[in-house]
Each structure stands twice: as structure tokens, then as C-alpha cells.
Amino acid sequence: MSKNDxxxxxxxxxxxxxxxLAKGLALGxxxxxxxxxxxxxxxxxxxxxxxxxxxEIPTLPPPVDPWQEDVTLVMRQxxxxxxxxxxxxxxxxxxxxxxxxxxxxxxxxxxxNENKLPPGVVYRPVLEETSxxxxxxxxxxxxxxxxxxDNPPCVPVCPVGATYKRPDGIVxxxxxxxxxxxxxxxxxxxxxRTFDWGEFYxxxxxxxxxxxxxxxxxxxGKVWVREAGKSPxxxxxxxxxxxxxxxxxxxxxxxxxxxxxxxxFGDLNDPEALVNRVRxxxxxxxxxxxxxxxxxxxxxx
Amino acid sequence: MEQMxxxxxxxxxxxxxxxxxxxxxxxxxxxxxxxxxxxxxxxDRLAFGSLKTAMDSYIPWGLWVxxxxxxxxxxxxxxxxxxxxxxxxxxxxxxxxxxxxxVALITLIMALLSIWFDLGHMGxxxxxxxxxxxxxxxxxxxxxxxxxxxxxxxxxYFALRASxxxxxxxxxxxxxxxxLLTGGRQxxxxxxxxxxxxxxxxILATVGIPLAIAFHxxxxxxxxxxxxxxxxxxxxxxxxxxxxxxxxxxxLFTGLIAFFWPKRDxxxxxxxxxxxxxxxxxxxxxxxLTWAELSVxxxxxxxxxxxxxxxxxxxxxxxxxxxxxxxxxxLVPLILLVSGGKSPRATGWAGILIAVTFxxxxxxxxxxxxxxxxxxxxxxxxxxxxxxxxxLPSWPEWQLLAFVISVGIALFVFxxxxxxTLTGRDVA
Numbered sequence: 001m002s003k004n005d006x007x008x009x010x011x012x013x014x015x016x017x018x019x020x021l022a023k024g025l026a027l028g029x030x031x032x033x034x035x036x037x038x039x040x041x042x043x044x045x046x047x048x049x050x051x052x053x054x055x056e057i058p059t060l061p062p063p064v065d066p067w068q069e070d071v072t073l074v075m076r077q078x079x080x081x082x083x084x085x086x087x088x089x090x091x092x093x094x095x096x097x098x099x100x101x102x103x104x105x106x107x108x109x110x111x112x113n114e115n116k117l118p119p120g121v122v123y124r125p126v127l128e129e130t131s132x133x134x135x136x137x138x139x140x141x142x143x144x145x146x147x148x149x150d151n152p153p154c155v156p157v158c159p160v161g162a163t164y165k166r167p168d169g170i171v172x173x174x175x176x177x178x179x180x181x182x183x184x185x186x187x188x189x190x191x192x193r194t195f196d197w198g199e200f201y202x203x204x205x206x207x208x209x210x211x212x213x214x215x216x217x218x219x220x221g222k223v224w225v226r227e228a229g230k231s232p233x234x235x236x237x238x239x240x241x242x243x244x245x246x247x248x249x250x251x252x253x254x255x256x257x258x259x260x261x262x263x264x265f266g267d268l269n270d271p272e273a274l275v276n277r278v279r280x281x282x283x284x285x286x287x288x289x290x291x292x293x294x295x296x297x298x299x300x301x
Numbered sequence: 302m303e304q305m306x307x308x309x310x311x312x313x314x315x316x317x318x319x320x321x322x323x324x325x326x327x328x329x330x331x332x333x334x335x336x337x338x339x340x341x342x343x344x345d346r347l348a349f350g351s352l353k354t355a356m357d358s359y360i361p362w363g364l365w366v367x368x369x370x371x372x373x374x375x376x377x378x379x380x381x382x383x384x385x386x387x388x389x390x391x392x393x394x395x396x397x398x399x400x401x402x403x404v405a406l407i408t409l410i411m412a413l414l415s416i417w418f419d420l421g422h423m424g425x426x427x428x429x430x431x432x433x434x435x436x437x438x439x440x441x442x443x444x445x446x447x448x449x450x451x452x453x454x455x456x457x458y459f460a461l462r463a464s465x466x467x468x469x470x471x472x473x474x475x476x477x478x479x480x481l482l483t484g485g486r487q488x489x490x491x492x493x494x495x496x497x498x499x500x501x502x503x504i505l506a507t508v509g510i511p512l513a514i515a516f517h518x519x520x521x522x523x524x525x526x527x528x529x530x531x532x533x534x535x536x537x538x539x540x541x542x543x544x545x546x547x548x549x550x551x552x553l554f555t556g557l558i559a560f561f562w563p564k565r566d567x568x569x570x571x572x573x574x575x576x577x578x579x580x581x582x583x584x585x586x587x588x589x590l591t592w593a594e595l596s597v598x599x600x601x602x603x604x605x606x607x608x609x610x611x612x613x614x615x616x617x618x619x620x621x622x623x624x625x626x627x628x629x630x631x632l633v634p635l636i637l638l639v640s641g642g643k644s645p646r647a648t649g650w651a652g653i654l655i656a657v658t659f660x661x662x663x664x665x666x667x668x669x670x671x672x673x674x675x676x677x678x679x680x681x682x683x684x685x686x687x688x689x690x691x692x693l694p695s696w697p698e699w700q701l702l703a704f705v706i707s708v709g710i711a712l713f714v715f716x717x718x719x720x721x722t723l724t725g726r727d728v729a
Binding site: 144177178185234 | 349350351352354356357358359361362419420421422425426428429432433434436437438439440443523526527528529530670671674675676677678679681682683685686687688
């Protein structure tokens with residue numbers, strides 16, 4: 001194919017795109033007109049009078065347009081606002097846009113990096129499912145952090161009360177109280193709890209931890225060095241939405257590193273927060289909500 | 302009479318036939334092998350924690366939890382058998398009842414050891430007592446079996462006190478232990494004291510019945526209350542745990558009486574026959590419940606329970622059900638109990654077979670609830686040896702179980718040697 005042919009083809013494509021854009025704009029204007037018309041019609045139907053202030057429906061903040069706003073900056077502002085409130089007035093939550101998730105597993109890796117997770121422990125795997133048969137095949141991805149349930153089945157089963165629900169909605173584990181019975185792992189309907197068996201990646205090639213495995217984890221704002229017989233080894237471990245970062249004004253590692261901007265994090269109690277705005281006009285789902293666990297993680301379909 | 306009994310004991314200790322001696326030597330060698338094999342598992346557990354187990358984060362409970370419920374069931378079953386005498390006054394089993402109590406105590410110790418070894422932080426077990434969360438079925442279970450443990454110690458003591466006092470003049474360690482346990486008492490118990498001890502035993506056994514039902518039903522409830530696991534989350538679980546306890550405990554005791562009761566007289570034959578009938582009835586009841594447990598969720602071939610139970614029946618470890626649970630733990634004992642009902646040896650073998658292979662039933666209660674992913678695609682999401690849906694116990698896990706069993710056998714032999722009354726040798 002010559003250069004001219006290529007240019008010609010590109011020109012046709014551009015034309016074609018322009019055509020599509022024009023059609024889209026026309027349709028959009030048409031819808032706007034229709035909207036304006038229906039609005040007027042509704043007003044006319046109600047008698048055309050003024051709506052009293054008392055019965056006025058509060059105006060919702062505009063839905064977010066990720067192409068216009070830098071969602072990371074917006075979420076950081078949300079975080080700042082939430083942290084200025086007392087801890088029991090905020091409720092951390094997460095929204096994951098499944099249409100934007102490309103299954104890169106960047107969130108899984110950044111989580112491992114942030115929390116210095118050993119073999120056998122994973123806080124945010126990305127579930128993969130292939131459906132259909134060739135050539136009609138599609139692949140679906142579903143990142144699965146801890147659901148931070150408001151009615152968490154893992155909390156009441158703990159025989160020593162080592163796992164508990166914080167006032168800000170996070171389900172936490174007191175590593176130094178956990179006896180390692182693993183009952184909570186069986187009780188979680190999302191398999192969001194894993195056990196620290198005491199393994200190191202270095203065990204595979206050497207006979208001990210690699211230098212990077214000796215870097216402490218800072219979970220719950222404390223310094224945790226993994227040593228045999230000491231917590232968090234022989235403890236159940238789980239995602240905390242990177243509480244140690246969040247309380248210092250940083251977004252969870254998975255949210256910060258999601259380059260598809262599929263993960264939103266913030267205060268569910270704040271109507272202005274992005275986690276609430278992105279759910280407008282979208283189909284929202286929660287995992288196994290029929291169990292009555294009331295997860296704090298929402299999925300946009 | 303007392304002197305005669307003691308002479309009888311000494312006599313019984315020396316009159317061992319060469320065949321029995323050979324059996325005893327073989328038994329001692331097997332026990333030693335089991336113990337040494339087990340010591341290695343104990344070392345692995347203490348030195349490396351859970352590292353050498355084959356459990357993983359998706360199948361976090363395995364052989365040790367299954368053996369725990371196996372042993373605790375044996376304990377509850379033996380104890381409830383003893384209550385037939387101490388509460389329901391069944392005369393036929395009166396002589397063997399103290400042994401049932403001791404077996405209940407020993408198997409309880411084995412159960413506690415198994416579950417203690419399963420804890421990630423063994424040193425923190427005290428927290429269940431100091432910081433219990435009573436919403437947890439597990440906390441209830443621990444508190445209830447602690448109460449049961451204390452009750453069992455007192456009940457066994459009062460059931461044996463009269464014979465312990467009689468045994469104070471026994472030679473060697475046996476006499477020393479009897480003197481120690483009775484506080485150096487010189488005189489035999491008066492009739493009034495014996496009556497008082499019996500009354501205490503009756504009260505403790507009566508309290509023990511709801512306690513044993515509560516703690517073993519509680520173990521079943523520990524699983525059944527977990528909403529996340531479809532196979533476990535059924536009302537039949539606590540009931541099947543209890544019936545399994547009656548069966549396995551009764552079967553173990555039947556085997557022990559059939560093979561280890563020293564006097565092979567009419568009393569022994571009648572006792573073994575009675576125990577065999579009880580075991581047969583319980584075996585049939587257990588089979589019925591197992592049928593209900595499997596057939597109800599599987600009948601129409603749909604649903605999450607169907608997949609999990611299908612894995613149990615036809616997965617890579619299906620032989621545990623078909624060969625061990627159905628064959629060796631149900632059909633073979635059934636044939637032995639029905640066709641060899643009058644033969645104490647056949648009855649004894651049936652009992653031993655059920656008691657030993659009952660571990661398969663316990664494994665098949667624990668593992669099916671864990672073998673399938675709770676969310677579709679989880680098994681492919683992250684590749685790691687500790688994040689898989691496949692579990693076969695590792696050698697160190699089997700070794701530690703062998704250690705616990707060897708401890709149990711040692712305690713049993715020690716108890717029988719030190720307390721002759723347990724095998725009816727000083728009963729006038």
C-alpha cells in the first residue's frame with residue numbers, strides 16, 4: 001500500500017468519524033430538546049405553577065466525567081474532606097467500574113508491594129472468567145478487595161474478638177490478639193481473608209527471605225517485621241483499604257495505581273464524594289448481597 | 302476379700318501366655334514406631350509452625366481439625382455410654398463403665414492436643430479464656446469442653462476412689478499413684494462414703510449429658526452456622542456430629558472391651574453382645590443421616606452443594622468415601638455385626654474398624670465445604686501454592702496425628718496398668 005493510499009484511507013476514516021460525531025451531536029441535541037420539551041410538558045401538566053421551596057428536590061452533584069476531571073485529584077480532595085470529620089462520621093467505601101477494568105492486575109501487585117505480602121497471602125486478586133465459545137468469547141475481570149461488610153460474617157466467629165468492625169467501616173484484625181484458628185477465613189463468603197503460613201519467596205531459591213522480604217509492612221500504622229512465631233506470621237490477614245495510607249491522606253495503593261481509573265475510593269457518607277457521584281446513572285451491583293452482609297464495595301456494570 | 306483381690310491382681314499380672322506376650326511385644330514395637338514417627342511431626346510443628354502443612358488459604362482446615370472432631374466425638378460417645386450406667390442404671394455395663402470414663406478423658410486429651418497444634422499461635426490459646434467472644438460458636442465450644450474436662454476429671458475420680466483406696470497397698474508405681482490420688486488415706490471407704498461417691502457420680506453424669514450433647518452438637522454448630530459454606534450450613538450438621546459421636550465412641554469402646562477385657566467369661570460375652578447391638582443400631586442411624594446429608598442437596602443435580610458433594614464423591618479423593626467411609630466404616634462392620642453378632646471377636650473387629658476409619662467421615666464433613674471457590678474465577682486469579690483448591694495432608698501432618706495417637710495409646714495402657722479396676726480385676 002502506497003503512502004497516498006494510506007493518506008486517502010485515513011482521510012476517509014476521518015470523514016467517517018466526523019460523520020459519526022455529527023450524528024452523535026445531532027442525537028444529543030435532539031435528546032436535549034426532548035428533555036427540555038418533556039420538562040416543559042411536565043411543568044405544564046402540574047399547572048405551570050412554581051414549585052414551593054419546601055418540596056424542592058435537592059439538587060444532586062453532577063455526575064463525574066472522568067475525561068474532564070482528574071479523578072485521583074478529586075478523590076484526594078474527597079479524602080481530605082473526610083479526614084477532617086470525626087472517625088465515626090466517615091464510612092470508607094470503594095467503587096469498581098468493571099467496564100474500565102482491563103485485568104492488568106496492577107492493583108494486585110501494588111497491594112502486595114504496599115503491604116509486603118508473602119506467599120499465600122493476597123488481598124486484592126483480580127478474578128478472571130472466560131465465557132462463550134470461539135469465536136464468540138469474552139473475558140471478564142473482577143477485582144476483589146475485602147468488601148468491608150457492614151454486617152461482616154467474619155467478625156462474630158472470632159473466638160477472641162481479634163477481628164472487629166471499626167467506626168469508619170473498616171474490618172480490622174488485631175494481629176497480636178489473633179490466635180490463628182482460621183475460623184474467620186472459612187466464614188468469609190468472598191474468600192477475602194488469607195493466612196500467613198510463614199513462607200518467604202526466598203525459600204523457593206534460597207533458604208530464607210530475600211532482602212526485599214525483610215522490609216516491614218506498615219499495616220494498621222505499625223511496623224510489622226515478619227519473623228518466625230511472631231505476628232503477622234501465623235495470623236489471618238486481609239485488605240484494610242490501606243488504612244495506614246488513607247489516614248495520612250493517601251489513596252489506597254490499588255486505587256492510586258489503577259491506570260484504567262477503574263477504582264474509586266472515598267467516604268460513602270459524603271454525597272459530594274466521587275464514590276457517590278460515579279454511581280449515578282449506572283447499574284450498580286454488590287457481591288452476594290443476598291447474604292445480608294452489606295458490603296462497602298460497589299461494582300459498576 | 303480385699304487381700305484376695307490384690308492377690309488376684311498380682312496373679313493376673315504374672316500369668317501371661319507366650320502368645321499374649323508375643324502380641325504385647327509386637328504391640329510395643331508398633332507403638333514405639335508410631336511414637337518415633339510422631340515425634341518428628343511434633344518437632345516440625347514446634348520448629349516450623351504451620352509451614353510444613355499442606356493446608357492453604359483456601360482450604361485452611363485439614364487433617365488436624367478433622368482429627369480433632371474425630372477424637373472429641375470418641376470422647377463424647379464414650380462418656381454418653383458411661384451414663385447408661387451412672388444415670389440410667391444399666392447393670393450389664395456397670396463393670397466397664399469406669400473404663401468408658403477413662404477412655405472419654407484420654408480421647409478428650411487427644412482432641413485438645415490436635416486442635417492446639419492446629420492453632421497458628423499455640424501460646425495464645427489462653428485468650429479464649431481471658432478474652433472470649435461469646436457470639437462465636439468456637440468460644441462456646443472451648444468453654445463447654447473445658448467444663449466437660451473438669452467434670453470428667455471429678456467424675457472419674459469419684460467413680461474410681463473406692464478402688465484407688467483399695468489399691469494403696471499395690472506394689473510399685475500403681476500403689477504410689479493410688480496413694481497419691483487418695484491423699485495417703487489408710488482406711489478403706491465406709492459404705493456411707495461409697496454411697497456418697499456414687500451419688501456424686503450420678504449428679505456429675507446427669508449434668509454431663511446435656512454438657513456432652515451441647516459441646517459436641519456445638520462442634521457441629523461451629524460448622525453449620527457458617528453461612529458462607531453451603532455444605533456446612535444445614536441443620537443436619539449438629540445432629541450428624543452427635544450421632545457420629547455416639548457411634549464412634551460406642552464402637553471404640555466395643556472394640557476395647559472385646560479385645561482388652563482380661564476375663565473371657567459369660568459376662569464379657571454378654572457385654573460385648575450388648576455393645577455390638579448398640580453399635581449396630583447407631584451405625585444404621587448414621588447411615589440414614591449420611592443418606593439424608595448427601596441425597597437432599599444432590600437429588601436434582603443443581604446448586605452449589607451439588608458441586609461440592611460431587612467433588613467429595615467423584616473427585617480425586619472419592620475413594621475416601623467409597624472405600625473407607627462406605628466400605629470399611631459402614632458395610633464391612635455391618636456385615637460383621639449382623640452375621641457375626643454372637644462372636645465377640647467379629648463384634649470387636651467391627652468396633653475397631655468403625656472407630657479407626659471414622660476419621661474418613663470426619664474428613665468428609667470438613668473438607669467438602671472448602672473445596673470449591675466461593676467466587677467463580679478465584680482459582681485462576683492468583684497463582685500460588687497456598688492459594689489452591691486441592692488438599693492432601695502432608696507427611697508432617699500425618700506424623701503429628703501419629704504422635705497424638707501414640708500419646709493416647711500410652712495414656713490408655715498406663716491407666717489400665719495403674720488402675721487394675723478398669724479392667725475388672727479387683728471387682729469383688
